[in-house]
Amino acid sequence: MPRLDQRLKLVARQIRARCHADIGSDHGHLLKALLAAGRIERGIAIENKRQPWANSQATLRGLPADVRFGEGLQPLRPGEADSASICGMGGRSIERILGEAPERIPERLVLQPNKHAEQLRRWAFAAGYHLQEELRTAGRRRFDVLVFVRGDGHPDPVYDSLDREAALVFGPWHLRRWETWFVQQLQQQQRYLATLGGRDAVAGQRLAILDRLLAAREKHPQKNFAQTPPRRYFEK
Ligand SMILES: C[S@@+](CC[C@H](N)C(=O)[O-])C[C@H]1O[C@@H](n2cnc3c(N)ncnc32)[C@H](O)[C@@H]1O
CATH class of the missing domain: 3.40.50.150 (Vaccinia Virus protein VP39)
Known part of the structure; x- marks a missing residue:
């Protein structure tokens, strides 16, 4: 086998x-x-x-x-x-x-x-x-x-109530679950992009998304996205 x-x-x-x-x-x-x-x-x-x-x-x-x-x-x-x-x-x-x-x-x-x-x-x-x-x-x-x-x-309900662009780039389920390895990976990317000289437009956009996501998380660390799944997803 x-x-x-x-x-x-x-x-x-x-x-x-x-x-x-x-x-x-x-x-x-x-x-x-x-x-x-x-x-x-x-x-x-x-x-x-x-x-x-x-x-x-x-x-x-x-x-x-x-x-x-x-x-x-x-x-x-x-x-x-x-x-x-x-x-x-x-x-x-x-x-x-x-x-x-x-x-x-x-x-x-x-x-x-x-x-x-x-x-x-x-x-x-x-x-x-x-x-x-x-x-x-x-x-x-x-x-x-x-x-x-x-x-x-219908549009995919997993994206409901999420920052659509961030979810497409980093994954809607990962954003909802917000597991430790995922946060560490985002932080790592943020550090890397922040120190990258001559960032192109794509890298700049990505850094902006990371800044947005991680700042929101810092503001609401207690919010557990996993407890707020998209309703329609489970009704099917
Ligand atoms: C890197 S291997 C991956 C093999 C296996 N799927 C895995 O994940 O271990 C990619 C395989 O896909 C085949 N392949 C690539 N493009 C293809 C296509 N358009 N149609 C059919 N087979 C393709 C290649 O010949 C190769 O055997």
């Missing part, structure tokens, strides 16, 4: 589906582990490079899984999978894959960008997908795992 690293373990824990597609399956380990754990009934591995495609085939041989060669979501028929994952790529590549085949995106998505998670939050907000959960792995290199579900036509 393939042993998943912490990053893929966290991804796997967010997946439970009848049919799950893993785009950029590489070695095929994620699908094999999901099948072995009974978290999915059927898997579809998609690869656009020969060697990883062959590796996925070898890993998944004899299991209820298809291994398809092709670009992103193109080898998937609309409605065929009820969930998909795209992991281990940059947020911009993931956004491109989603943008190229919007009609093939399943109801539920588990995305693990190596960077630019903000890009995916912005994509989802515009595309009508709701951020159901966002997590970060522990350890020296932290990876984001974002879980999206197709929305009901």
Whole structure:
């Protein structure tokens, strides 16, 4: 049985589906582990490079899984999978894959960008997908795992009553939970940007958001955002 690293373990824990597609399956380990754990009934591995495609085939041989060669979501028929994952790529590549085949995106998505998670939050907000959960792995290199579900036509309620721009940049669930590691990370970024010579407009904007967030927190340290979840989110 393939042993998943912490990053893929966290991804796997967010997946439970009848049919799950893993785009950029590489070695095929994620699908094999999901099948072995009974978290999915059927898997579809998609690869656009020969060697990883062959590796996925070898890993998944004899299991209820298809291994398809092709670009992103193109080898998937609309409605065929009820969930998909795209992991281990940059947020911009993931956004491109989603943008190229919007009609093939399943109801539920588990995305693990190596960077630019903000890009995916912005994509989802515009595309009508709701951020159901966002997590970060522990350890020296932290990876984001974002879980999206197709929305009901209303704006994503997780952003209700939050500073929208700050939430898109740093994550609405992280802002609501305001955990120690998250605050420390914001403070670290604030210190870094404040001392950065020749800040460009993006860095300047980010610093302004950090100043705003951390000042508000200092003013109301007792406010626990986790106790004020967006109501509509839980009514569904
Ligand atoms: C860095 S690896 C990550 C593998 C695995 N998903 C993980 O997280 O460990 C990225 C994999 O995605 C594949 N890939 C990249 N772009 C792709 C695309 N547009 N369509 C299908 N596969 C793609 C690459 O060939 C590579 O095997």
